Amino acid sequence: MITPVENIPASEQALIEKAQSLAGLSLGEIAQQANITVPKNLNRDKGWPGLLLEYTLGATAGSKPEPDFPELGIELKTIPINRQGKPLETTFVSVAPLTGMVGSNWQNSHVKNKLSRVLWVPIVAERDIPIPERIVATPFLWSPSPEEENLLACDWQELTDMIVLGEVENINGRHGQVMQLRPKAANSKAKTDAFDKHGRPFKTLPRGFYLKIPFTQMLIAKHLRIG
DNA sequence: CAATGATCATGC
């Protein structure tokens, strides 16, 4: 497995330069330099690309509830894309609290905090490309523009309102313009506390906020280098 | 064939 090491970037500039120096490299090359074995498939190693990049860029590995680069306030996210730069998957943001949100708002939400500064590392990762041959595209640092934040805040409010009204089980992946609420659990038997529409507590599947593909696709398009 | 709902590994 992948374990942390002490090559923590000293500055935002150093981090970005290090990340961009990886552009064009394959996961196999990066893994080799790190002395890490590449899995044959990701069935049982779904988080492997993320962990590899965390390790390579000097992020703090593990399950700490902090940004990947605490000193810099930057979150690292790898995102699989096709050769045209379109994301192949939605992007997990954070688990959705289903209780105790009285008084919570967009400004103090985990979602806003998580997405305040993100170092995106796109990886050309079409399914027919073997893992070691998948190529890192151009990493870029992003913070939401006012327009982007408005979209996120709107969706956060809509989904949070439904949760507060006890309608969490009526929420599906179609809700939200750019951000959706979907299961986030080990399996469908996992349960967490929530409230129904009568205000009665009950157990339900844990959910997470995910960025929809058109949204992340737009971010990548905005940062495309033409050359 | 894209998207929604389900799932996998790890640490504490």
Add this chain to the structure above:
DNA sequence: GCATGATCATTG
């Protein structure tokens, strides 16, 4: 169970 890292795979 929850928080970290995500992708799988069935379905509409």
